[in-house]
Each structure stands twice: as C-alpha cells, then as structure tokens.
Amino acid sequence: NAGVMQNPRHLVRRRGQEARLRCSPMKGHSHVYWYRQLPEEGLKFMVYLQKENIIDESGMPKERFSAEFPKEGPSILRIQQVVRGDSAAYFCASSRAGTMNGELFFGEGSRLTVL
Amino acid sequence: EDQVTQSPEALRLQEGESSSLNCSYTVSGLRGLFWYRQDPGKGPEFLFTLYSAGEEKEKERLKATLTKKESFLHITAPKPEDSATYLCAVQARGSSASKIIFGSGTRLSIRP
Numbered sequence: 001n002a003g004v005m006q007n008p009r010h011l012v013r014r015r016g017q018e019a020r021l022r023c024s025p026m027k028g029h030s031h032v033y034w035y036r037q038l039p040e041e042g043l044k045f046m047v048y049l050q051k052e053n054i055i056d057e058s059g060m061p062k063e064r065f066s067a068e069f070p071k072e073g074p075s076i077l078r079i080q081q082v083v084r085g086d087s088a089a090y091f092c093a094s095s096r097a098g099t100m101n102g103e104l105f106f107g108e109g110s111r112l113t114v115l
Numbered sequence: 116e117d118q119v120t121q122s123p124e125a126l127r128l129q130e131g132e133s134s135s136l137n138c139s140y141t142v143s144g145l146r147g148l149f150w151y152r153q154d155p156g157k158g159p160e161f162l163f164t165l166y167s168a169g170e171e172k173e174k175e176r177l178k179a180t181l182t183k184k185e186s187f188l189h190i191t192a193p194k195p196e197d198s199a200t201y202l203c204a205v206q207a208r209g210s211s212a213s214k215i216i217f218g219s220g221t222r223l224s225i226r227p
Contacts, residue, residue, distance in 0.1 A: 004158070033213060041219055042119070042202065043159070048213035056213040091158050095212060102149035102206055102215060106158030 002027050004094050005074075006107035014115050019079040019086070021110045025094030032075045033093045033104060034060075034067060043091065049075060082114045117142045119218035121203050127224045128193055136188040136221045138203030146210065148186050150179050151202040153220065159202055193225045 005024040013019050025032050030051050035043040045059040049069035060067065064082075069075040079086055089111045093104035120139045128134055140148065147166050151159035163172040165181040172179045176197060178189045188201055200220040207214060 031212070035217075040124075042217040043204075044217075045213055045215070048211065056211065058213075093158070101164045102147045102204065102212070103161045103164065104159075104212065104215070106160070108156070108158050 004029075004092055004105050004107035006090075006092050006110050008110055009108065010111050010113070012113045012115060013082050015083055016081050019082050019112055021077040021079075021090050021092075021112070022074040023077070023092030023094075023107060024074040025092075026105050029094035029096050029105070031055075031095045031097060032069050033095075034075075034077050035091045035093065037089045037091060037109070046077070046090075079112070082112070084114045087112055087114045117205065117207055117214075117216050119203055119205055119216050121201075121218035121221050123221060124219070125222040125224070127226065128190075130194060130225055130227050131192045133189070133191045133193070135190070136201055136223070138186040138188070138218060139184060140186070140203070140205045141184075142205045142207045142216075144208035146206045146208040148181055149204045149206070149215070150177075150186070150188055151204065151217075153200045153202055155200075162201075190223070193223075195225045195227050198223055198225045 032049045034046040047060045047067045048056040064080045066078045089109045091109045093106045118141045122137045150162040153159040163179045168183045200222045202220045204217040
C-alpha cells in the first residue's frame with residue numbers, strides 16, 4: 001500500500017502522559033500536514049512540514065505540542081502531558097509539493113482518547 | 116477572516132432521490148475550492164477542485180459547481196454507497212496549502 005500510513009490507529013492515554021503519533025507520507029511526497037478533527041467539526045490545520053523543516057505551525061498550540069519530519073523516518077506529532085481536551089482524531093496528509101490543486105492525500109487517522 | 120459554512124449538517128435521502136449540498140465561503144481572493152469525501156473512520160478522499168465561478172466538475176453521480184459565493188455538490192440518483200460526509204474547503208490566492216480551510220461537512224445518508 002503506497003498510501004499515507006499513520007500509526008497507531010487508536011491510542012489511549014491517561015492525563016499527564018505523552019502521545020506520539022507517526023505518519024509516513026506517500027512515496028515521493030515530501031510535504032506533510034497534520035490536522036485535528038473533533039466530532040461534528042471540520043478539520044483544523046495544525047502544522048505543515050517539509051523534510052527537516054517546519055514551514056507553518058500557526059495552527060499548533062504553543063505548549064505541549066511539537067512536530068518533526070526528520071530526514072529519515074516518519075513525521076511525528078508529539079503531545080506532552082495530555083489533557084482530556086486533546087482527545088480527537090489526528091489526520092496526516094501529504095503532497096508532492098505545496099499542492100497547487102488542493103489535492104491532499106490523507107491517512108486514516110490516529111484516534112487519541114485521554115482518560 | 117476566511118470562512119467555510121456547509122449546509123445542511125445532515126441529509127437523509129432515499130436511494131434515487133437527487134439533491135444538493137451547499138458550501139458558502141468567504142475568502143480574500145479564491146485560489147481554489149475543493150470537495151472531499153470522508154467515510155466513517157477514514158481520512159478524507161479528494162474529489163474535485165474548482166477554480167473560478169461558472170466552473171463545473173463531474174464524477175459519476177456527483178457534480179460540483181461554483182459561484183462567487185458558494186459551491187454546490189449535486190448528487191443525482193444516489194446509491195447507498197454514496198453515504199459519507201462531504202467536506203468543502205477553500206484556499207485563498209497567494210496562500211500555501213497550509214491555509215486550506217475546511218468546513219464542518221454534510222453527513223449524507225442514502226437509504227436503500
């Protein structure tokens with residue numbers, strides 16, 4: 001399967017623990033985007049990365065959240081000291097370049113539940 | 116502020132009953148309007164891009180149209196497999212892909 005791969009698909013954490021979500025983009029894609037989706041709400045942009053660079057993190061909370069896309073390996077969204085409000089579906093999308101036609105390829109998401 | 120509003124929030128149709136979903140938008144110069152389909156427990160899947168008023172795109176039973184203020188997704192003679200949430204998104208001219216703004220979606224349910 002050459003699509004966007006996210007893992008874990010489901011993650012349960014207790015308040016105060018750390019959550020790490022991983023995303024491998026489609027083959028040949030060097031741009032990665034992370035979105036958060038709450039029930040009955042639309043996708044909210046969090047961060048946009050290229051290999052080894054954060055291009056736009058304007059949608060990501062300043063505290064507890066961080067993202068990286070190393071030269072080798074998947075992109076990682078890290079949430080430290082999780083709180084119940086972090087419970088959501090986190091989607092990763094990728095594109096070959098800064099997509100010109102709006103076509104983002106999404107993974108199936110990682111669903112985080114904070115107890 | 117750029118904004119996307121979709122209506123209705125949910126729509127239930129009988130198989131074969133045609134209808135339209137609405138996406139109203141405000142954006143400081145439209146670069147593109149996009150439609151995505153999202154199945155439960157899955158990520159969104161790209162359907163169409165529309166760039167200018169008057170443009171139309173078709174795919175099977177779906178047709179997307181665009182005016183200066185809104186877009187419609189017309190569904191003709193839908194089948195149960197068309198049941199999904201349909202998301203509309205816009206990107207302002209001169210902005211990067213990180214500035215694609217999504218609406219909350221319309222949950223479409225087609226009864227056999």
